[in-house]
Amino acid sequence: MNCATQQIASTAQLGARWCRRSIKLGPGVAAPAPARRTSLSGRSRPASPAAPGTASMSAMPRQPSGGPSTLRLAVGATGLRLTLPHEPRDDSIRRKETELxxxxxxxxxxxxxxxxxxxxxxxxxxxxxxxxxxxxxxxxxxxxxxxxxxxxxxxxxxxxxxxxxxxxxxxxxxxxxxxxxxxxxxxxxxxxxxxxxxxxxxxxxxxxxxxxxxxxxxxxxxxxxxxxxxxxxxxxxxxxxxxxxxxxxxxxxxxxxxxxxxxxxxxGPEQWPERFVVRRLEVMLPGLAARLPAGMALELRVDDSPPLVVGDGPVEARVQRPSHAVLAWLYGRSSDPQLPVLGAWS
CATH class of the missing domain: 1.20.120.450 (dinb family like domain)
Incomplete structure (x- = not known):
């Protein structure tokens, strides 16, 4: 890709086992309210009450080795599904895409x-x-x-x-x-x-x-x-x-x-194949925190997902966007004024 002009480069791709406990993100489907809200910086934050009819995400436990916790998305009968790992990672069976x-x-x-x-x-x-x-x-x-x-x-x-x-x-x-x-x-x-x-x-x-x-x-x-x-x-x-x-x-x-x-x-990104969007989001979202402006946190909702707090520092923006729009932003292909300018994808 044209990295020099659009800062498109390989990203470290994180993966984990599918866990048996998942949160389905569909209308009227809610998960038990957690005590903490998930942060992609690897920390948990005090949770605010979930809005009616939405799901809150439980805190990701720390993995014993091998880097930050990750999330996984897939297309199911009720739309986008986000899955959180909760078991120790088993390197013999993990699914991890290897970038360059x-x-x-x-x-x-x-x-x-x-x-x-x-x-x-x-x-x-x-x-x-x-x-x-x-x-x-x-x-x-x-x-x-x-x-x-x-x-x-x-x-x-x-x-x-x-x-x-x-x-x-x-x-x-x-x-x-x-x-x-x-x-x-x-x-x-x-x-x-x-x-x-x-x-x-x-x-x-x-x-x-x-x-x-x-x-x-x-x-x-x-x-x-x-x-x-x-x-x-x-x-x-x-x-x-x-x-x-x-x-x-x-x-x-x-x-x-x-x-x-x-x-x-x-x-446009809204015409990207759904499976392509899911495949790329599941490996690009975990790297988002490192690309936000220093000291900033963002509360992000992908489609109808529970809120995901990304980054460190005070939450300066709360946005909800379709999955294709989030991926376009991660690729540097978004002019949405409500989304912060990200650092280079590396």
Whole structure:
């Protein structure tokens, strides 16, 4: 993604076991009122009485090891569901997505951690989003692809070229992994990556679309050819580290969906697939506290969820937003004046 202009970068992704005790966030469903309100800073706060017809969130217990407590969201019959962990984390069965910088330099490859069924669903999401992106762009003309996108300094052609080269970078990684090798996404570095995007941005619309279609097809073939053993053991190189390829499908899905918004052609976060929103919120919300302005706390309600106090210090804002709007804010794709400007996603 275009990190330089939108501060889009990998985020440390936190995960935990599904617990057997959950709070379903639907109309008229309430959980027992807690003595403390949950804070994503890892602390608990005095709770105010829950509003009628809403649920309050019980305090998250501290986990014995391995970082802050986390939350998990899923789509159920009654809408969005948030689940709190309450058991000690079991590293042998935990579901934790591994982002690029999770592996420590010199420590080898982070173990595969995206469940096979989850990854299969992510790949299906990638394929569907590839088709939708191409169909949405099929009628673009040369004037439109040279027009500015929503990313400063980038045209529509820049964004389409970046999405195509990103697909090629993942093909490179997967092809190497199936041969038992390790490759970087961009072996020649950031400057070469940027130069390739710049060189391709001014092409005619027909060439841009043909490139997008062929790169998407190559990646889909590579995803289909990658076996479970390769997903479990394959790695890519980032700096001096080797990290798991396990979460590559969801990262590609992210690239396609977020940059489709960046094209500025009428597609917005409210049209993101529901499962994509849930998959990204469950790993991005736990990092929110660190991105708030220093000394600030925010009371956030996602859809009809119980209030979630995020950060340290006095609560300076109380907001309720749809899940897609919260995710757009976390991605730096929101102009909502009632939401604070966040620090870089890192």
């Amino acid at each position: 910088h999770d592996a420590e330099p010199g420590k080898g490859c982070a173990m595969s951690s995206v469940a096979p069924a989850t990854r299969t669903e992510d790949i299906a999401g990638v394929v569907a989003s590839h088709r939708a992106l191409y169909d949405a762009c099929a009628g673009l003309d040369d004037e439109t692809v040279r027009a500015p996108s929503l990313l400063p300094g980038w045209s529509v052609g820049h964004v389409l070229t970046h999405v195509a080269r990103n697909a090629d970078s993942f093909v490179r990684v997967l092809d190497a992994a199936r041969e038992g090798k390790v490759s970087a996404q961009y072996p020649d570095g950031q400057a070469s990556r940027d130069a390739d995007i710049e060189a391709g941005a001014a092409r005619p619309a027909s060439e841009l679309l043909a490139d997008l279609a062929s790169s998407n097809a190559r990646l889909e073939e590579a995803l289909a050819a990658t076996t479970q053993d390769v997903w479990a053991t394959g790695a890519l190189r980032r700096g001096d580290s080797e990290v798991s390829i396990s979460d590559l499908p969801i990262r590609r899905w992210q690239e396609v969906e977020v940059h489709r918004v960046d094209l500025g052609l009428g597609y």
